Amino acid sequence: MRAGRSSTVQTAIKPTLARRLSLRHWDFWTWVTLIVYVFLFAFIVYPLFTLLFNSFFNDKGAFSLENYGNFIKLKYFRSALLNSLQVSALATVFAILIGVPLAYVTARYDIPCKGLIQILVIMSLLSPPFIGAYSWILMLGNNGFITRFLHDVGIPFGSVYGWKGIVFVFTLQFYPHIYLYVSGALRTIDTSLEEAAESLGRSSFRRMTTITLPLIFPTLSAGALMVFMASFADFGTPMLLGQGFKVLPILAYEQFISEMGGNPAMASTLSVILILCSTSILFAQRYFVSRKNYTMSGMRTPKLKKLKPLQKALFTAGALTIALVSMIPQATVLVTSFIKTKGPVFHPGFSLNSYREILYRVPKAIINTYTYSLISIVIMIVVGMLIAYVLVRRKSKLTAMLDGLLMIPYVMPGTVLGISLIIAFNKPPIVLTGTWIILVIAYVVRKLPYTIRSSTAILHQLDRSVEEASISLGVPPMKTFFKTTGRLMAPGVLSGAILSWVTTINELSSTLVLYFGATATISVTIYSEVFTSNYGTGAALASILTVSTLISLIIANKLSKKGLQL
Template sequence: MQNPAVEARRPSRLSFLGLGRGKRDFWSWVTLISFLFWIAFVVYPLFSLLFNSFFNAEGKLTLANYAHFFKLKYYYMALWNSVKISALTTVFSVLIGVPLAYAVTRYNIPFKGAIRILVIMSLLSPPFIGAYSWILMLGNNGFITRFLHEFGIPFQSVYGWKGIVFVFTLQLYPHIFLYVSGALRTIDTSLEEAAESLGRSSFHRFLTITLPLIFPTLSAGALMVFMTSFADFGTPMLLGQGFKTLPILAYEQFISETGGNPAMASTLSVILITCSTLILFGQRYLVSRKTYTMSGMRTPKEQQLKALPRIVVTCAVLVVAFVSVIPQITVFVTSFLKTKGPVFHSGFSLDSYREVLYRVPKAIMNTYGLSLVSIVIMIVMGMLVSYVLVRRKSKLSALLDGLLMVPYVMPGTVLGISLIIAFNKPPLVLTGTWIILVVAYVVRKLPYTIRSSTAILYQLDKSVEEASISLGVPPMKTFFKTTGRLMAPGVLSGGILSWITSINELSSTLVLYVGATATISVTIYSEVFTSSYGTAAALASILTLSTLVSLLIANKLGGKGLQL
């Protein structure tokens, strides 16, 4: 018989994970429930997706799906197209974002606040709305296209892979701008000054000193650009005209008018996730090999340009910033134009808005209703989970922190397909319900809220909580009365950013919605494909205005972290 004393001293698996008998408090249950939630709605769907990729249409175990992918040009060219588009977008975004950030940060050019606002505004709407705007301007019947043709200037259209790269670049280079601007403001200039004293030119100093110092931040921004363009569905779908990327192919294989092929869609989704994961680890490997440290004691001073160089730099920066925000202006203006189908007429009216309110009011209600439910869940979970990750570290919380990174490498299309495969049969059927959309939004957007919450929690001294507890206030009451209130600005600002991305979500929504749960983004997508440009512009304006208001609120709540 086992000695009771020895048995009592033996650590259980739960105690090893931080949930042992002596630690079964509220936070232990938060850790366990959060972990189970992520297992149910992230890990299980992913394994279902992987499992489904090894079966053919007859339900037999096979590797034929993967063999077809690597043998058939139709499939592997979609991967090459995705990589090509993302790589070119990243290169052009760096070529635009880095000089723009350097000019705004280092030189005494005017209108810096306005430039930052314009650049950030280009991030307000999702890429597919930018694609729609450029169709209005540079499409087959776009007003700029017609203008060029009247003067005999040959111009085809914005359609094709070049147009996709163009739209992605203007939409995503602000990521590089924002990341690099922050790094350039805090860089230690002593190394640059030492290089200058040795006779190095400004360009050589930038390449050999400044660029290596900001490389970790620059690579993080480049990763964001690459992953966003690699996973995007709407822009290539609207502009591709037969140019297939991997997200489009996965969607078409899963949802097809002639009968889908879920097994092949699962295979393409697994390949998408694998590629995204490899890219993420590749970026981390490069950063680990090329990391430079500095004291940060001497931040850079603004360089005073002479009159002519200052005018040239200012004009160049303003042109780039203005071109970036043209899609938002186009959407807003065209929403008030008189229209009949795809043709706009002279004169202004509110007909497009009246038609929207008459035909698709449910889509507007769904967008805000589903996002509101999602954001409440995200704020509550964000506060609780971030506290567990920062203050109650354990093996299980460390594993949970790692699982929270999974949505970063999951395209929305893949998430939608995995959720349908996992929850379209008993014991839990969610397919076709509004609940599955809420789950998708929470899974994809919760990391924004958690990261902003953990960031502010790391800045809060534990002594505040300890002082409250020492005065006899229970730990739980201390959290909700003291710590939670101090965390509120960071939690709410991250929550609003999650809200912004939720109301703009297209990829996962397009896979998961049914007629009764259509949202604004899905309706815009449908209206563009049916050439109802007026109603599409009205809906896009509503979405852009909602995003702008939300971003201003986030900026107000977030303090310096989100200052324009």
């Protein structure tokens, strides 16, 4: 009897397993999950594995730890890592010193012009770092107009080149991360602890350092992590301002693309070390945050404090000064683009010659930029919404792992991504190097997380009942998503998509590795123009990116206020 019962149970189990494995019983979202996994494994996991594998072979093709040994032994490589850590750490410290006080003033005091300050700060953040570096070269370079003025009045000044200039540009470029994170936290913090400290006689400064800052530490550390990672991964600024000061992304690029034939194995090794460092910093931040409990009731949000006229004037002037200094690079680029030039030399007066020259000489770069970015953003919106739905509505171990894979681009510098894609797709059966497709893939992989995060945020706020009602009326899940859920998600998704769009049109590091002549973009052309001292045409191209960024920001602001009418 037992044997018979056991065989009956086994027979019952087999059809169930067969039914689950049968493709006919897979629904739309199962197929979406499978396709996303295939995409991520093809363009993130496989290239990274190929990169890692390649790092264990020497220049003769033999398996060896020689590359890692050379990195440890040779000061040339070690110093590049130390330089990267140095400028990133200093930029993070200075960004905190600027961002936290600015956030505190705008979040806690009733100063005027807050809207203007926030717009200026966000604009300075969305402008690419290499444009900031280029602008400061025009002002504080060896022949910059501020440098010449200082020399004329007898004030000794070197130039913006070197590690100090890199830290300076990084600080002004990335402190908005700290400002935006901290100002949001300060507006929602529970003030009961601060009031308790005040009743015990603590001064304002002591309350801020012992109560307020520890309470917002998770948010502050997240902003600091963003600053550090952005500085650590940036390629354009150190390349333009370094003048012999090497950081790891530059070294990886030079090892990969060299006049002497390059050393892909050493470039792979440096890329692996870049990823390991970025990942270690990410895990360190999460470890320190997880050690303490920072939860608050949030029932008593802070009220704006009124200031005396003199204090209000000083605080407003200080905040506006910081915001306006942040915008100097964009203003410089815009004005410079209209100055008369003859080759690399500027002449008195204004003209449109620089714009005429770029329209005659590099129109293809402008078309490429917007074409590739438009294709990428369409893919990001559709794929981002589908992935967000899977992550939020179809939670499982598989989707949790999917979410982890999507975090990889956060810790992957653009240079590393470009090198990994070339190594992975430079040989049959799939050859993508030298095509526009590989650029679109790189943009989607790097910027997709922005769209996914905004999509998941809006989806968490949507009630399931609307979808369930649609499905119960016989509408298939796929049709329900595109006709109902997708429309409800659209306003929130587009805000993240516009951020992805802005960062895509300004992308330099991965593009510089992956492009060839016919697929050059505006950012790559600016880079080339600066290195050939064609500052007028470089400024005109940079102005196009700045205006595009401003228009995108205005559109995002309109959508966030009014919502999207469908």
